[in-house]
Amino acid sequence: MIYVVGGIKGGSGKTTVATNLAVALALEGRDVLLVDADDQETATDFSAWRNERTEGRTGYTSVQLTGQAAREELRRLASKFEDVVIDTGGRDTTSQRAALTVADLYLVPFNPRSFDVWTLEKVTRLIQEIQTVNPDLRSYAFLNRADPRGSDNDEAADALRDTEVLQFLDAPLGNRKAYANAAAQGLGVLELHPEDRKASTEFRGLYQQITGQVPSTTGGKEV
Ligand SMILES: Nc1ncnc2c1ncn2[C@@H]1O[C@H](COP(=O)(O)OP(=O)(O)O)[C@@H](O)[C@H]1O
Ligand SMILES: [Mg+2]
Structure with a gap:
């Protein structure tokens, strides 16, 4: 599966x-490639730090790929891994488009606080364009950094529910310090000790909706 x-x-x-x-x-034992397609290299920095902190037991392979060349390279690499997770930059880049032409699932987080319809329209148009070359692409939207209460969540959720090319996943991730911690x-939120129960429950909920699988892990299992 290519995500x-x-x-x-x-910042979404x-x-x-x-x-x-x-x-x-x-953690589920899958053979995973994490591709950093953002020239800011944040995912690469995370993986390097994880590599150091876990003495090489990151559990996944990490590469950097940007630009148009990413497309053929991704096709080649995708056949060698069970799952490929591609992190893209915050713009409509050549890299993001290249990745989307070979992807199965497009995951788009939205921050309800800074939600704007203009961004949603642009994403919608991007998906429609990509679907002409990759008609099987499925696109999921969900809230990240959701407020514990308030109308921002509902307004953003309503706008996302109304958007046909995106399927809205009702599995919000709250604004939780656990992610930064x-x-x-060098860990994922499911690996934190002590476990942040709210953060890990939310992330499992999102994981389940994205993959269709219930994650078997309880907090802190080592890869
Ligand atoms: N659910 C969340 N709760 C708290 N902080 C978050 C959450 N999601 C992201 N952040 C923080 O927000 C900042 C931007 O997130 P990041 O994933 O780097 O965004 P992007 O890659 O879209 O630019 C980071 O400091 C990150 O730790
Ligand atoms: Mg980023």
């Missing part, structure tokens, strides 16, 4: 979701 975590807004949580998804899939240790 692209994208969108056209910086793409790298957080991509790295946590790669870790979660690896885990990343600081």
Whole structure:
């Protein structure tokens, strides 16, 4: 399965979701490639730090690929791994388009606080264009950094529900310090000790909706 975590807004949580998804899939024993297609290299930095902190037991393979060349390279690599998770930058880049032409699933996090319809329209148009060359692409939208309460969540969720080319996943990730705490240790949120129960439950919920599988891991299993 080829997952692209994208969108056209910086800071929406793409790298957080991509790295946590790669870790979660690896915890399930799957053979995972994490591709950093963002020239900011945040996912690569995470993997390097994880490599150091876990003495090489990252559990997945990590590469950097950007630009148009990414497309053929991705096709080649995809056949060698069970899952490929691609982290993209916060713009409509050649890399993101190249990745989407070979992807199965497009995962687009939206931050309800900074939600704007303009971004949603641009993503919608991008998906429609890509579907002309990759008609099987499925696109999922979900809330990241959701507020514990308030109308922002509902407004964003309603707009996403109304968008036909995107399927809205009702599996919001809350605004949780656990993500930064885990990343600081080179870990995914499912690996944190002590477990942050709210963060891990939310992430498992999202994982389940994305993959159709219930993650078997309880917090802290080592890869
Ligand atoms: N659910 C969340 N709760 C708390 N902080 C988050 C969450 N998701 C992302 N962040 C933080 O927000 C910042 C931007 O996230 P990041 O994943 O790097 O976004 P992007 O890759 O889309 O630019 C990071 O500091 C990250 O730790
Ligand atoms: Mg990023």
